[in-house]
Amino acid sequence: MQKLRLVNPTALSLPAAVIVLLIVGTRLRGSFFGTYSPGDAAIPSGSRHQVVSNSTSAVVPEGCDIFRGEWVPDDGAPYYTNRSCAFIQEHQNCMKYGRPDLGFLGWRWRPDGCELPRFDAARFLQVVSNRSMAFVGDSLARNHMQSLVCLLSKVEYPKDISTTENQEFRTLYYESHGFTLSIYRSRFLVKANLSDNDADHGLWNLYLDEPDDAWLPFVSGADYIVISGASWFTHPSLFYEAGGRLVGCKSCNLPGVPELTLRYSMRAAFRTALRAITTLKGFTGTVIARTLTPTSHFEGGEWDKGGDCRRTRPYAARVGVAGQDLELHEAQVEEFAAAKEEAAARGARMMLMDATAAMVLRPDGHPSRYGHWAHENVTLYNDCVHWCLPGPVDVWNEMLLHMLLAGA
Numbered sequence: 001m002q003k004l005r006l007v008n009p010t011a012l013s014l015p016a017a018v019i020v021l022l023i024v025g026t027r028l029r030g031s032f033f034g035t036y037s038p039g040d041a042a043i044p045s046g047s048r049h050q051v052v053s054n055s056t057s058a059v060v061p062e063g064c065d066i067f068r069g070e071w072v073p074d075d076g077a078p079y080y081t082n083r084s085c086a087f088i089q090e091h092q093n094c095m096k097y098g099r100p101d102l103g104f105l106g107w108r109w110r111p112d113g114c115e116l117p118r119f120d121a122a123r124f125l126q127v128v129s130n131r132s133m134a135f136v137g138d139s140l141a142r143n144h145m146q147s148l149v150c151l152l153s154k155v156e157y158p159k160d161i162s163t164t165e166n167q168e169f170r171t172l173y174y175e176s177h178g179f180t181l182s183i184y185r186s187r188f189l190v191k192a193n194l195s196d197n198d199a200d201h202g203l204w205n206l207y208l209d210e211p212d213d214a215w216l217p218f219v220s221g222a223d224y225i226v227i228s229g230a231s232w233f234t235h236p237s238l239f240y241e242a243g244g245r246l247v248g249c250k251s252c253n254l255p256g257v258p259e260l261t262l263r264y265s266m267r268a269a270f271r272t273a274l275r276a277i278t279t280l281k282g283f284t285g286t287v288i289a290r291t292l293t294p295t296s297h298f299e300g301g302e303w304d305k306g307g308d309c310r311r312t313r314p315y316a317a318r319v320g321v322a323g324q325d326l327e328l329h330e331a332q333v334e335e336f337a338a339a340k341e342e343a344a345a346r347g348a349r350m351m352l353m354d355a356t357a358a359m360v361l362r363p364d365g366h367p368s369r370y371g372h373w374a375h376e377n378v379t380l381y382n383d384c385v386h387w388c389l390p391g392p393v394d395v396w397n398e399m400l401l402h403m404l405l406a407g408a
Helices: 016-022 121-127 139-152 262-278 323-346 356-360 392-406
Strands: 069-073 107-111 132-137 169-174 179-185 190-194 204-211 224-227 237-241 245-250 286-290 349-353
Touching: 107 392, 121 139, 121 392, 132 139, 139 179, 139 224, 139 392, 190 262, 204 262, 224 262, 237 262, 245 262, 262 286, 262 323, 286 323, 286 392, 323 349, 323 356, 349 392, 356 392
Parallel strands: 132 179, 132 224, 204 237, 224 286, 286 349
Antiparallel strands: 069 107, 169 179, 190 204, 237 245
């Protein structure tokens, strides 16, 4: 990864007690990553905060599974607001667009038998100093990365040093720590395009054994690759393998083309992507595969048939991963295990962020209708896939920090 020019950052950490005062009137950029301007987030100008890490004594006991647990009340949340972070994308900016309940912010993830330390921005930047991290996946990978940028804003704001105008492919640089952070958008992780025969209806061609060139050629120098994907596999698609041979489809309704399962295509794509990284020439870093976010939080209908997610608190009972989510989760975990074994033989390293069980319990954490003004004439479905920022998604980066420390 090339070393890049830097920016003087600023930041502000705001207590939850004043959160209600900050949700109205914030003007944030609509682009993926805007260049920081004090006017965008009402943050005082000046040098970055000198924040000292306080996590040296907060250690998860060996053997504790941080991915199994429950959500418990937390008076210390949130880490940031839409006033202290200028990098929240509009559709996830639930505060700006008037979500009336803020109780969804007052929870933290507590693993069974131990405590997951709070996110420590200074410690994270120490761990990744002079290194690079690439996020690969769909818009939920972007959601994950933007959460990280907001969490790190307590210590430093990055400079956008991207070499393209495409907002789906960005590179940020943290000057004071020599840390490069990138995002590569890939809906399916493998080569994909809309079918010429059915472009109007969104029928995709998926080449399940060919990794997507939108990301693979650019990540060989990364120290960490955080890869994820699942939600796009629900779309009608044609499946190709073995040099472009049509082997089946999902919801294509074409004569003579066998209907295959969602599990089939997602498993094959996940396998292709993971193995492509571990066999990538020059790659000596760590792969962190994040399991899927739930597809089951729509209530009252499907995503395009009036379904919504209006709950205001986590599930109180232990709601397990089930149905389609369970099938996809099992496929991802199985493919990860196979790829990890092969990677070890080649000297590559792989880690699994098994976040699905935690996120199944948070139907209250989605934007729903609060990704735009109520009076705007826009055609948008209720969003029960992405996550509000701040919100439950921030736990992914608490998990990420723990994994980096455990693997150091």
